[in-house]
Amino acid sequence: MIWVIGNKGMLGQEVCRQLEEKKFNWVGTDREVDITSIDALENFAESVETNAYFPSKISHKERKITWIINCSGYTNVEKAEEETELAEKLNEVGPRNIARISRKIGAKLIHISTDYVFGGAGTSPYSEDGHKNPLGVYGKTKLAGEVAIQKEMNTYYIVRTAWLYGFDGKNFVYTMTKLMNSHDQIKVVNDQRGTPTCASDLAEALLKLIEKNEGAKSLFGKHSAPSYGVYHFTNLGQTNWHEFACEIYKLGKKYGRITQDCQVNGCSTEEYGAKVERPAYSVLSKDKIIKELKIKIPEWQVSLEKFIKNERFNPL
Numbered sequence: 001m002i003w004v005i006g007n008k009g010m011l012g013q014e015v016c017r018q019l020e021e022k023k024f025n026w027v028g029t030d031r032e033v034d035i036t037s038i039d040a041l042e043n044f045a046e047s048v049e050t051n052a053y054f055p056s057k058i059s060h061k062e063r064k065i066t067w068i069i070n071c072s073g074y075t076n077v078e079k080a081e082e083e084t085e086l087a088e089k090l091n092e093v094g095p096r097n098i099a100r101i102s103r104k105i106g107a108k109l110i111h112i113s114t115d116y117v118f119g120g121a122g123t124s125p126y127s128e129d130g131h132k133n134p135l136g137v138y139g140k141t142k143l144a145g146e147v148a149i150q151k152e153m154n155t156y157y158i159v160r161t162a163w164l165y166g167f168d169g170k171n172f173v174y175t176m177t178k179l180m181n182s183h184d185q186i187k188v189v190n191d192q193r194g195t196p197t198c199a200s201d202l203a204e205a206l207l208k209l210i211e212k213n214e215g216a217k218s219l220f221g222k223h224s225a226p227s228y229g230v231y232h233f234t235n236l237g238q239t240n241w242h243e244f245a246c247e248i249y250k251l252g253k254k255y256g257r258i259t260q261d262c263q264v265n266g267c268s269t270e271e272y273g274a275k276v277e278r279p280a281y282s283v284l285s286k287d288k289i290i291k292e293l294k295i296k297i298p299e300w301q302v303s304l305e306k307f308i309k310n311e312r313f314n315p316l
């Protein structure tokens, strides 16, 4: 049984959709099982593993939680600067609680983290063990969450991602589409570099981690499962927010998502005058996940086109 925590979030919904499609045994919870309460997590795990949650048609073996995928968290980078305590609770205390429960029930854990742990001063793709210099409350609390998990258990995969967009949540692609449909011109920063990530590609990689781990065979005594630890996943390539917006405009027009003309102007971070600092450079190296999972990751433009033309595209 796979337990998805944060199943109503943008990534959580995509993960659950793919679990359902691939006929995995899974269960999902969101705010109703508060990650900041270890008792709430423990009670839920118990109700799944005993007969309380599922009708008896599910066998004891099937009810055993073997994986937890944590897609929950505090994700509002701007508000985190004011709601520091809440951000700490959701990004540090919550993951620590989840790791404790995982260890207690013998489940493996997949947890999602962020490029913000690096700070943004780099100039070449960050490797998993690159120097950390977390940016703002969001970056600091997400890094603290990683550390908390690492202290509690060994059988975890922490997957850092960046610039995430998906069908079921507020994201840059939807925001730009709405702005481009309601303004003659917009301004987007052109001096912050990174790589967009389509949530369906990330979800696919997360399930691959599970499949590879579960399917691992002992070869001459050597375990061939992807090694536990930290991984990076985004789409391939790199860009800046202005170029990303231009591509959204081009594809939005092509597929009838943007129905009026809009001038997409570039500007510097300074000129834009954002409330919080964002990473100037946040490209993550994907070498490790490509090697360990033997996967091909799509270029960001290819995934963006698939996303925009998909019938589930629905700016909220």
Ligand SMILES: NC(=O)c1ccc[n+]([C@@H]2O[C@H](COP(=O)([O-])OP(=O)(O)OC[C@H]3O[C@@H](n4cnc5c(N)ncnc54)[C@H](OP(=O)(O)O)[C@@H]3O)[C@@H](O)[C@H]2O)c1
Pocket (backbone or CB within 6 Å): 005, 006, 007, 008, 009, 010, 011, 012, 029, 030, 031, 032, 033, 034, 035, 036, 070, 071, 072, 073, 074, 075, 090, 112, 113, 114, 115, 142, 160, 161, 162, 163, 164, 165, 169
């Ligand atoms: N979005 C990005 O660009 C991005 C980039 C890099 C990394 N990430 C990481 O990727 C993960 C998923 O991001 P996302 O954008 O899919 O997040 P999201 O849409 O904000 O989903 C998070 C979910 O957690 C729920 N939640 C809040 N408090 C909770 C609690 N106390 N107990 C249980 N659940 C609770 C939220 O409910 P409410 O909505 O009701 O609060 C929401 O459904 C996060 O760990 C995030 O840090 C995201």
